[in-house]
Amino acid sequence: MPRALPSAPSRHRLALLALTVLAVPALASCTENGAGGAGDPGGPGGDERTVSVASTADACEMSAVEAPAGTLRFDVTNEGSEVTEFYLLAEDGLRIVAEVENVGPQLSRQLVVDAPAGEYVTACKPGMVGEGIRSSFTVTPSDEEVEVPADEQELVDRAEAGYQTYVQDQSDQLLVKTRQFAEAYTTGDDDAARELYPRARTHWERIETVAESFGDLDPRMDAREADLEPGQRWTGWHRMEKDLWPERAGDYTPLSDARRQTFADALVADTEELDGRIGDLEFSVDQIANGSRGLLEEVATGKVTGEEEYWSRTDLWDFQANVDGARVGYDGVAPIVTSKDAELASQLELRFADLQELLDAQRVGDGFTSYDDLTRREVRDLADAVNALSEPLSRLTATVLA
Secondary structure, rough: OOOOOOOOHHHHHHHHHHHHHHHHHHHOOOOOOOOOOOOOOOOOHHHEEEEEEEEOOOOOOOOOOOOOOEEEEEEEEEOOOOOOOEEEEOOOEEEEEEEEEEOOOOOEEEEEEEEEEEEEEEEEEEEHOOOOOOEEEHHHHHHOOOOHHHHHHHHHHHHHHHHHHHHHHHHHHHHHHHHHHHHHHHOOOHHHHHHHHEEEHHHHHOHHHHHEEEHHHHHHHOOOHHHOOOOOOOOOOHHHHHHHHHHHHHHOOOOOOOHHHHHHHHHHHHHHHHHHOOOOOEEEEEEEEHHHHHHHHHHHHHHHHOOOOOOOOHHHHHHHHHHHHHHHHHHHHHHHHHHHHHHHHHHHHHHHHHHHHHHHOOOOOOOOOOHHHHOHHHHHHHHHHHHHHHHHHHHHHHHHOO
């Protein structure tokens, strides 16, 4: 979900450094330059499937409000003064079909998605808050038939089935660990709850882009205090995180046993609901590729800055989990990428390995060091490695769909 930054006085010194490192390189390097397609040298599928989006503080101007089914490209340019996001939502306006986040002022990003015919909702979200500036978007039926060679279709089928199995397995493990965490939390075994907290969240973070696609559940389960909008009730993981690690909260009043029970019961119920919904999902290769890229964006905007786990300082657990999920997504489509762009595949393999080496250096037992223990150089090195991986990963979807 979109992340709002905490107020300046509360930001951790390393978070400020990481934001400085990431501000230009990460956002600029994520601009996709997709492989050309018929009728459009700059993008797949021709001009009729390329939609320009101009986001400002009070408008989300689109060059078209409909396009034929197939591989669509949204070229998103931020003409405003705040960081923005662009979403393609399902007809209900809740489920996220595809998204690009953290488009800095005067920068452009590209969203490539294989969209079947149907009704959709688009949204620009200047400032990364609220429901965004929305409009209807129609994908019309197309008579164009795309012939996929049998050997490539086999790779596609294998990638889609494998990823579906992975996501369901992570969701099942999330539910088990969440119940264990809730039990420890409500019975007052805070040491056990603190031990379980990052372990349970690992399974959430590995499939975070899938979980975020449910626009009603994600805010209830994963909102940070800095994300809250006026009148919004704070629930979920981070509400309990603050209660377990109140040291940075100043004058903090611990939650009563009754309130602990309320928050824990709600989190378990929402996790059960999430697990059930995930069981009904099917994934296409463009969703897998976009999800891999999206997980790395989560690293850049919350984990490498040290802002995701503001109270517990367990950000590196989340960092690793996001990378795990991004790597699994990439590995599933890697045979397709290798057949179409072997150089890109080699580059991704190398940069995933470079980033993993830096993360492995921060391991303590089967976990990670506290984010507070990282040096300024270590934060910078991690940020640089994320940036280096972001650029080739931003080309993944266009390559898979080429």
